Amino acid sequence: MHDIRFIREHPEEFDAALARRGLPPQSPAILALDAERRAKITEAERLLAERNAASKEIGAAKARGDEAEFERLRALVAARKEEIAQLEEEAKALDQRLRDMLAELPNLPAPDVPDGADENDNVEIRRWGEPRAFDFEPKEHFEIPAAQQGLDFETAAKLSGARFVVMSGAIARVHRALAQFMLETHIAEHGLTETWTPVLVREEMMFGTGQLPKFGEDSYQTRDGWWLIPTAEVTLTNIVNGCIVEEGYLPRRYVAHTQCFRSEAGSAGKDVRGMLRQHQFEKVEMVSITHPEESDAEHQRMTRCAEVVLEKLGLPYRTVILCTGDMGFSARRTHDIEVWLPGQGKYREISSVSTCGDFQARRMNARFRPAGGGKPEYVHTLNGSGLAVGRTLIAVLENGQEADGSVTLPEALAPFLGGARRITSEGELA
Structure with a gap:
C-alpha cells in the first residue's frame, strides 16, 4: 500500500517510479479522489462546529423565553446533524475508493533496480x-x-x-x-x-x-x-x-x-x-x-x-x-x-x-x-x-x-x- 502523503508531496516522483513498471500516471486520479474526500471531511467539520455553537445557544434562547429563536436553533441543529451524517458517509465511501485504488498499484522499484520489460x-x-x-x-x-x-x-x-x-x-x-x-x-x-x-x-x-x-x-x-x-x-x-x-x-x-x-x-x-x-x-x-x-x-x-x-x-x-x-x-x-x-x-x-x-x-x-x-x-x-x-x-x-x-x-x-x-x-x- 502506498503512502497518500508521499503522493501528495511528490506526485511526479510517484508517477515516474510507476512508469518504470510500465504504468501510466496515477497521481492525477488519486489526488482528485483524495481532494474530494478531504473536502467532504472539511465541510463536515465546519458544520459540526456550527451545530455545536447552535446547541450552546439553544439553552440561552429557552431561558430568555425567545421561543422563535429556540425553534430556529433546534431546527438548525437537526438539519446540520443530517448533513454531517451524509457528508461522513460520502467521505467514508470516497476513502474506500481511494484505498481500493491504491491497493491495486504495485510497489515502487528501488533506484538500483534495472529498467526492463521482462x-x-x-x-x-x-x-x-x-x-x-x-x-x-x-x-x-x-x-x-x-x-x-x-x-x-x-x-x-x-x-x-x-x-x-x-x-x-x-x-x-x-x-x-x-x-x-x-x-x-x-x-x-x-x-x-x-x-x-x-x-x-x-x-x-x-x-x-x-x-x-x-x-x-x-x-x-x-x-x-x-x-x-x-x-x-x-x-x-x-x-x-x-x-x-x-x-x-x-x-x-x-x-x-x-x-x-x-x-x-x-x-x-x-x-x-x-x-x-x-x-x-x-x-x-x-x-x-x-x-x-x-x-x-x-x-x-x-x-x-x-x-x-x-x-x-x-x-x-x-x-x-x-x-x-x-x-x-x-x-x-x-x-x-x-x-x-x-x-x-x-x-x-x-x-x-x-x-x-x-x-x-x-x-x-x-x-x-x-x-x-x-x-x-x-x-x-x-x-x-x-x-x-x-x-x-x-x-x-x-x-x-x-x-x-x-x-x-x-x-x-x-x-x-x-x-x-x-x-x-x-x-x-x-
Missing part, C-alpha cells in the same frame, strides 16, 4: 560453480531411470489432475531430506527461528502480503472463504499484522517448511512435463521483519542464506537482480537465484528473495515503537525461498545423474538419509 532484461550479479561436463547426453529429471521409479505422474493425474505428482521410495526420502537439510542450515547457521504455520488463512492475510485483491486467480479459495497459501510468506509476514512491536524486537527472522498451493493461472503450456511447475509443492520459506534502516543489508543477507544451501549441495547457480518489468507486485527489489539444470541446458529459478520496504507493512498496519520515543513507524518486510524443495530435488537428480541411470547424491544429504550417497538405476538408496 526476464530478458534481468541483470546477472554473480555465478557460483561450473556446470558439470557430461560424457553422455544428460536427461531431464523425469527421464532418469533412478527417478522414474519414484515419480508417478499418471497416478497423480488420476487422483488430482495435471500438475501433480506422487513421490515414493528413495525419491520421497530425498525430497524430505532436502527440506530437513534446508531447515537445519537456516536454523543452526543463519539464526532463523523455525516456525510452523497454518496453510489456510483469512482473506485479510492474503491482502496484507499483496496476493489480493489483484491476484486472486493465482490461488485457491475454499468454500468457507479461507485461502490456501501460495507461500509461507503469507503466514510468516502476517505474524505482525496489526501489531506495534518494540524496536528491540527487531529484526525477527523466521523460517518455515510448508505445503504451498498455486493455480498456475496463465501458465498453460509452460513446463507441462515433470514436476517443475506444480499446483501443490513444498518450500522452505524465509521471512524477515526489520527496522527500515536495516532492510537493504537484510536483503543481501537473506540472498546469501539461500545461496549457501545450493553451495552446500554442490549445485551451480547464478544470481540475478530482476528488472522492473519482471518484479513481483509487492517487491521493491528482487534477487532471483537460478540453479543449473543439465537436462534443460539452462538456469532455472529456484529462489526469489525480495525486500518490500514498508509496502506490505502499510497493508497490514505493522509498526514498531522507536526506542527513543516518538510515533510508531512501519516495519520493513522481506521474504525469500530457502529453497523450493521440489525444484531442488530436480537439480539434485539432474546434476547427479550418471551414465548407468543412477544418481550420485550430495554429501550434505547423507546424514539425513542414513548415510546413503546414491540412488541406483533401480530406484533404491545405496
Whole structure:
C-alpha cells in the first residue's frame, strides 16, 4: 500500500517510479479522489462546529423565553446533524475508493533496480560453480531411470489432475531430506527461528502480503472463504499484522517448511512435463521483519542464506537482480537465484528473495515503537525461498545423474538419509 502523503508531496516522483513498471500516471486520479474526500471531511467539520455553537445557544434562547429563536436553533441543529451524517458517509465511501485504488498499484522499484520489460532484461550479479561436463547426453529429471521409479505422474493425474505428482521410495526420502537439510542450515547457521504455520488463512492475510485483491486467480479459495497459501510468506509476514512491536524486537527472522498451493493461472503450456511447475509443492520459506534502516543489508543477507544451501549441495547457480518489468507486485527489489539444470541446458529459478520496504507493512498496519520515543513507524518486510524443495530435488537428480541411470547424491544429504550417497538405476538408496 502506498503512502497518500508521499503522493501528495511528490506526485511526479510517484508517477515516474510507476512508469518504470510500465504504468501510466496515477497521481492525477488519486489526488482528485483524495481532494474530494478531504473536502467532504472539511465541510463536515465546519458544520459540526456550527451545530455545536447552535446547541450552546439553544439553552440561552429557552431561558430568555425567545421561543422563535429556540425553534430556529433546534431546527438548525437537526438539519446540520443530517448533513454531517451524509457528508461522513460520502467521505467514508470516497476513502474506500481511494484505498481500493491504491491497493491495486504495485510497489515502487528501488533506484538500483534495472529498467526492463521482462526476464530478458534481468541483470546477472554473480555465478557460483561450473556446470558439470557430461560424457553422455544428460536427461531431464523425469527421464532418469533412478527417478522414474519414484515419480508417478499418471497416478497423480488420476487422483488430482495435471500438475501433480506422487513421490515414493528413495525419491520421497530425498525430497524430505532436502527440506530437513534446508531447515537445519537456516536454523543452526543463519539464526532463523523455525516456525510452523497454518496453510489456510483469512482473506485479510492474503491482502496484507499483496496476493489480493489483484491476484486472486493465482490461488485457491475454499468454500468457507479461507485461502490456501501460495507461500509461507503469507503466514510468516502476517505474524505482525496489526501489531506495534518494540524496536528491540527487531529484526525477527523466521523460517518455515510448508505445503504451498498455486493455480498456475496463465501458465498453460509452460513446463507441462515433470514436476517443475506444480499446483501443490513444498518450500522452505524465509521471512524477515526489520527496522527500515536495516532492510537493504537484510536483503543481501537473506540472498546469501539461500545461496549457501545450493553451495552446500554442490549445485551451480547464478544470481540475478530482476528488472522492473519482471518484479513481483509487492517487491521493491528482487534477487532471483537460478540453479543449473543439465537436462534443460539452462538456469532455472529456484529462489526469489525480495525486500518490500514498508509496502506490505502499510497493508497490514505493522509498526514498531522507536526506542527513543516518538510515533510508531512501519516495519520493513522481506521474504525469500530457502529453497523450493521440489525444484531442488530436480537439480539434485539432474546434476547427479550418471551414465548407468543412477544418481550420485550430495554429501550434505547423507546424514539425513542414513548415510546413503546414491540412488541406483533401480530406484533404491545405496
